[in-house]
Amino acid sequence: MPIYQTAAYVFGSSEQAAELFALRSYGHIYSRISNPTVAAFEERMASLEGGLGAVAFSSGLAAQLCVILCLAEAGDHLVCSQNIYGGTVTQLTVTMRRMGIETTFLPVDDFEGLRAAIRPNTRLLFAETVGNPSGTVADLRRLADIAHDAGIPLVVDNTFATPYLCRPIEHGADLVLHSATKFLNGHGTTIGGVLVESGTFPWANGRFPLLSQPSPGYHQKVFTETFGEYAFLMRARVEVLRDVGAQMSPMDAWLLLQGLETLGLRMEAHLRNTRAIVEFLRTREEVAWVKEPQLGSIFTFGLRGGREAGRRFIDALQLWSHLANVGDAKSLVIAPASTTHSQLSDEEMLAAGVAPEAVRLSVGLEDAEDLIWDLDNALVAAAHGGVSV
Amino acid sequence: MILSTPSQRRALLERSKTVAVVGASNNPMRPSYTVFSYLRTATTFDVTPINPTIAEIDGIAAYPSLTAYAAERGAPDIVDVFRKASEVLAVVDEAIAIGAKAIWFQYGVVNDHAIAKADAAGLDVVVDRCMKVEYARFHGGLATAGLNSGIITSRRP
Numbered sequence: 153m154p155i156y157q158t159a160a161y162v163f164g165s166s167e168q169a170a171e172l173f174a175l176r177s178y179g180h181i182y183s184r185i186s187n188p189t190v191a192a193f194e195e196r197m198a199s200l201e202g203g204l205g206a207v208a209f210s211s212g213l214a215a216q217l218c219v220i221l222c223l224a225e226a227g228d229h230l231v232c233s234q235n236i237y238g239g240t241v242t243q244l245t246v247t248m249r250r251m252g253i254e255t256t257f258l259p260v261d262d263f264e265g266l267r268a269a270i271r272p273n274t275r276l277l278f279a280e281t282v283g284n285p286s287g288t289v290a291d292l293r294r295l296a297d298i299a300h301d302a303g304i305p306l307v308v309d310n311t312f313a314t315p316y317l318c319r320p321i322e323h324g325a326d327l328v329l330h331s332a333t334k335f336l337n338g339h340g341t342t343i344g345g346v347l348v349e350s351g352t353f354p355w356a357n358g359r360f361p362l363l364s365q366p367s368p369g370y371h372q373k374v375f376t377e378t379f380g381e382y383a384f385l386m387r388a389r390v391e392v393l394r395d396v397g398a399q400m401s402p403m404d405a406w407l408l409l410q411g412l413e414t415l416g417l418r419m420e421a422h423l424r425n426t427r428a429i430v431e432f433l434r435t436r437e438e439v440a441w442v443k444e445p446q447l448g449s450i451f452t453f454g455l456r457g458g459r460e461a462g463r464r465f466i467d468a469l470q471l472w473s474h475l476a477n478v479g480d481a482k483s484l485v486i487a488p489a490s491t492t493h494s495q496l497s498d499e500e501m502l503a504a505g506v507a508p509e510a511v512r513l514s515v516g517l518e519d520a521e522d523l524i525w526d527l528d529n530a531l532v533a534a535a536h537g538g539v540s541v
Numbered sequence: 542m543i544l545s546t547p548s549q550r551r552a553l554l555e556r557s558k559t560v561a562v563v564g565a566s567n568n569p570m571r572p573s574y575t576v577f578s579y580l581r582t583a584t585t586f587d588v589t590p591i592n593p594t595i596a597e598i599d600g601i602a603a604y605p606s607l608t609a610y611a612a613e614r615g616a617p618d619i620v621d622v623f624r625k626a627s628e629v630l631a632v633v634d635e636a637i638a639i640g641a642k643a644i645w646f647q648y649g650v651v652n653d654h655a656i657a658k659a660d661a662a663g664l665d666v667v668v669d670r671c672m673k674v675e676y677a678r679f680h681g682g683l684a685t686a687g688l689n690s691g692i693i694t695s696r697r698p
Contacts, residue, residue: 167582176575177583178682186686194687205688371570378572380648380671385688 155406156188175370175378175390185394189402193409197336197346200315200412201328204351205385207393208344208405212311212331213239214398215345219307219327221392222384223360224275226252231269231276233260233290234503235283236309238493241500257503260290263298270302275360276327277304281320282312284478285452285488285512286505287445296324305353311335312448312478316419326353327384334479338411338418342404347388351381363387369395418481421517422449425483428520429513429527438531443510450478452488452510459509461534462487466511468533471518471526483516483523543656543666547691551679553643553665557618558587560672561610561641563632564623565590567598573623574598576647576673580621584676589614607632611639621645621672626652637662645672 161180163169171177180186194206209215224230232244234257244255256269260279270277277299279290292308299306305326310318314335320328330336332344355363356376363383366372369391375383393399400408426449433439433453438461444451455461466474472485476492486492493506501508515523544550565577567590577598580588590598593605604610607620620636622629622644629646633655636644643665646656651669659666667675677683681697683690 171578171582174569174575174578176578178677178685180685188685191685191687195684195689198687198689199691199693203689205683205686207687373570378575380674382674382688385686389686 153189153192153406153409155402156183157402158187159183175373175386183402184397184399185389187399187402187405189409190400190405193400193405193412194346196409196412197315197330197332198348200319200415201310201348202315202319202321202350203328203348204381206346206348207385207388208332208346208400209393210345210398210400210404211343212309212329212333212345213243214396215329215331215347216240216243216309218388218392218396218398219276219329219347220248220253221396222388223305223362224253225362227273228253229271229274230255230278231266231274232257233279233283233288234258234500235260235286235288235290235505236278236280237284238488238496238504238506240278240309241504242495259503260288260295263291263294266295267298267301270298270304274302274304276307278307278309280309280312281318282445282447282450283505284312285450285492285510287443287451288505289445289447292318292320292323292325296326299326300324303354303357303359312445312450314415314419314448314479316416317447321348321350326350332408333477335415335419335422336411336479337408338414338479338481339407340475340477340480340482342407342411344400344404344408346400349384349388351385353384355383367391418517419449422515425449425517425520425523426451426515429515429523432524432527436531438535440509449515450512452507452512454507454509454511455531455534457534459487459489462509462511465530465534468530469526470529471522472513472530478512478514480514481517483518484514486512488512543660543668547675547678549665550667550670550675553619553667554672554676554679557643558585559614559617560586560588560619560621561591561604561607561617562588562621562623563591563607565592565598565603566623567595572647576621576623576671579673580676583682584680589617607635607639607641611641616640616642619643619645619672621647622650623647624650626650626655629655630658633659633662636664643667645670647671 198206258265296306307327308320308325311331328348364376379386442453590603645667
C-alpha cells in the first residue's frame, strides 16, 4: 500500500466535484476527511472486527471523543464502566462535563446498577473489553442486552484484547474503539485511533436526533434516511471528523498497516511469554499478588514491600522499558497510580481497580528467559532496598 | 429469485444496462435523487426516472409510469424502487406486466407480499439494499470511505 502523502485530490470534472461534495458519489476530496492509505487501514480494521466500516483518528482518545460527539450534545448523559483507562475518565469527567455531557460511572459487573443508571437522555454505554489496568473482563453480552433494552448502543474499547482475541461485535457491541497505538501498531511508533461500527444498531429509533433529524451541518440531510445502515459512519466522517480535524495521517496509517500484517503472530508470542512470566511471578515470595485477566498480555501485580518496593523494582529493571504505553514488541513496565491513572482521585483510583502499589506489565516479544532474568534481578534489588546487577 | 448474496448482486449489476428508478425525486436532499444522480454520473447504467409528478431530472426525461417507459424503451433490466412499502404491490404488478428482469427494493422498502409476488413471477429480487452502495461495493467506492466492502483481494478495483 503506497503512502498517499497528499492534502487534496484532483477532480475529474466540475460535475464530479459537485457530486463528491454533495455526498452523492464516492471518492477523496481532502485528507482531513479521507485518504487512500488511511482508508486501507480503516477497511482492514472493519474486516478484522467484523464491522460495517471504520473511521480512523489521530488517537484513541480522538476516536472516543468523536463517538460521543456523533451521538450526544449538551444536556445528554453517558453511562460508563469505572474499570477503565484514567485518560478516558478525565475526558468524560472534566472535558465532556464542561461541554454539558454528564457521565455516570459504575463497576462493569454491576449489571443492575448500570441498567438503573440509564436515563431517557442517556446516549451510550461504554466499557473496555479488558479494563486498564485492573484486568477486569467485561461480560459484553450482558452489557449489550442492558444497552439494547434501553435503546442505546454498547461502545467497547477493545484495545487490550485486539480482534485477534475478541471481536466485541460478535458479542453484541455496536461500536468498537481502539487505541491503534498499542497492539495494532505493535512497535510503539505511532499514535492512532479507530472506531468500527457494526451496522446493526437502529439509529432511527428516536433516541438519536443527531442522526435521524435534518442536519444543519450538511444541507439538512437526514443521515438515517439517506445512508441507511451507514448513517453513523457517514456522520462520524463527514460531519464530526470534518469539524474536529482529528484525522489520522497517511504515514501513520501506513505504519499501522505494517503492524496489522503481523498482529496474529505477535499476539501468539505475547501470550506465550505472558504465561511464562505469570508462572514465574507466582513462584516468588516477594510478590504479594498477581491480577491477570487471562486475556491478553497486560496485567498488574503487587510486591509485599508495597509502593516503595514497586518503585525500586521498576528502577532496577534493565531490559523492560519504563514508559507509558502497552502492546509494544518490547516489554514495558509502569506504576499506574503515579502515572497513567494519576489524575484520578484516590476514590476514583480505587473504583478503577488501581491498587496504589500495582505494577503494570505489558509483556513483549523478547526471549522469556531474558525477561525473567531481568525480573528476577529487579525483585531481588527491590526486596533488598538497592540496585543489584 | 431473491438475490441474498454479494456475488448474486454483483452478477445482476454486471448483466444489467437499463435502470428505471420508480419514485426518483428531483429534490437533491432526497435519497432517491442521490442514488439516481450517482447511477447517472458515476456508472455506465442507462438510468431513467419514473415519476408522474416531474418532467425530468438533470436533463433526463421522466416517464409517468413503468408502462409508459416500456412502450418507448422496452422492459428495463432493473426496476429500482423508492416508494412506501405499503404502495409497492402496484409497482410489482406493473414490472411483471412489462417483463422487467429484476426489481430492486431500496432501504426500508420491505413488503413481504410484493417480494413473494415478484419472486414467483421469475424476477430477480433485491430487498432492503441500496443500489448505489452495492455498485460502490464492487467498484472501489465503499473502500474510499473506510467501509467494509467484504472483498478481500490484492487487486484493487
